[in-house]
Each structure stands twice: as structure tokens, then as C-alpha cells.
């Protein structure tokens with residue numbers, strides 16, 4: 236077998252997983268805004284801006300997972316996947332991730348209304364998050380499952396916040412960390428399922444494996460653009476007619 240032919244063979248399951256994990260080099264943990272957050276360099280207003288904007292991602296996740304379920308004919312996959320929705324929405328009296336995120340808002344000094352009104356959400360964040368939901372609506376369920384694999388890298392960023400915030404931002408109330416503590420275990424469980432589906436479905440050819448890497452890159456880009464938009468919205472104080480430029484309603488020309 237010559238070298239060219241070898242290039243076209245699918246990677247082994249282990250090699251493929253390694254390639255997916257290598258994508259972690261582009262995770263938003265390395266975005267300047269998240270680096271500043273970890274290093275304690277954000278102001279209270281910047282952290283509030285991040286919490287209010289990220290809420291738009293939080294409420295999108297169950298809708299994205301609902302879209303995956305609607306495209307998935309496999310009962311066994313659905314039985315596991317549905318837990319992702321209740322993780323965020325809650326079940327009965329058990330508080331879910333969305334409510335925990337509102338509590339994070341309170342811990343950084345935002346009211347419930349500040350958060351749920353979405354009035355602080357920048358257009359760039361809306362655009363990026365909506366692209367994630369649309370991807371899940373339009374693509375096969377396996378491709379959408381693959382796009383969730385940024386969660387491979389999420390426990391690291393959650394752990395960073397749990398470790399650094401008490402020292403770097405002592406003014407944040409302790410309940411603010413509840414969401415991240417909750418996600419540590421949930422994300423590890425989610426990743427096992429997502430990785431298993433991806434390694435099975437995309438392993439039929441090198442071309443399919445490359446497609447999976449592209450999908451993961453698409454999702455990394457979404458997270459990166461969310462951080463870009465939040466950084467811009469929270470760093471620049473641009474006013475037009477006395478109103479914040481980033482929160483302008485529709486402008487009619």
C-alpha cells in the first residue's frame with residue numbers, strides 16, 4: 236500500500252478520537268476574554284455582560300436538543316439524549332441549568348428581569364447561537380450530536396471558574412458557582428454518549444471523519460464568535476443618540 240492510498244484510509248477509532256480532542260486547541264478557553272476572566276482582569280460590568288449574554292446560549296441548548304430528538308428515530312439514543320433537556324429545564328421541583336444560570340446572574344448583581352428580558356444580548360451573540368439551533372434543525376441527528384462535542388473541553392473551563400472566582404472575584408456570591416459544579420458531572424456524561432455516536436457514525440471513511448472535524452470546528456467558531464461579541468459589547472462604550480450601540484432596536488433606513 237503506498238502513502239497516497241494510506242492517506243485515504245479511515246483513522247482507527249483511537250486516532251480519530253485523538254484528532255477530535257486535538258481540536259481543543261481552538262476552544263474558547265483560549266479566547267482573550269476567557270483568559271482575562273480566569274486571570275481576574277474583568278470588571279464587574281464585564282462579568283455581568285458575559286452572564287447576561289451567555290443566558291441566550293443557555294436557553295438555546297434545550298431547543299437545540301429538542302431539534303436533535305425530532306430528527307432521531309433511534310429510541311435508545313432518544314432515551315439518553317432527552318436528559319439534556321431536563322438538565323437545563325429542570326424536572327418537577329428540581330432546579331435546572333437555566334434557573335441556576337439566573338441564580339448566577341443574581342450572584343453577580345443582575346436581577347431576574349435583567350437576564351430573562353434578553354435586553355443585554357448583543358446581535359452577534361444572537362446570530363451565533365441561532366446558527367447552532369438552525370444547524371441542529373437542518374442536519375442529520377448524528378451531525379448535530381457531533382457539533383455538541385465542544386463539551387469534551389467544557390469541564391476544564393468550568394473547573395477554572397470554580398477554582399479562580401473565589402480569589403479573583405470575591406464579591407461574587409458563592410451560589411454563583413452552582414451552575415458550573417452541576418455541569419462538571421453532566422458534561423462528562425454527555426460527552427461519553429456524544430463521542431460514542433460520533434466515533435461510530437463517522438468512522439466509515441476518512442472523508443466522513445474529516446467532515447466530523449469540520450463540524451466540530453463550526454461549533455468552536457460559534458463559541459469563539461460569542462466570546463468576540465461579548466468582548467466587544469462589554470469593552471466599548473459606544474452611544475448613538477444616548478443609547479447603547481449594541482442594544483439598538485431595529486434601525487429603519
Ligand SMILES: O=C(O)c1cc(C(=O)O)c2c(n1)C(=O)C(=O)c1cc(C(=O)O)[nH]c1-2
Nearest residue numbers: 296332382383384385386388389392393418
Ligand atoms: O461555559 C462554557 O464554556 C460552556 C461551553 C459549552 C460548550 O463547549 O459547548 C457548553 C456549556 N458551557 C454548558 O454549560 C452547556 O450546558 C453546554 C451544552 C452544550 C451543547 O453543545 O450541547 N455545550 C455546552
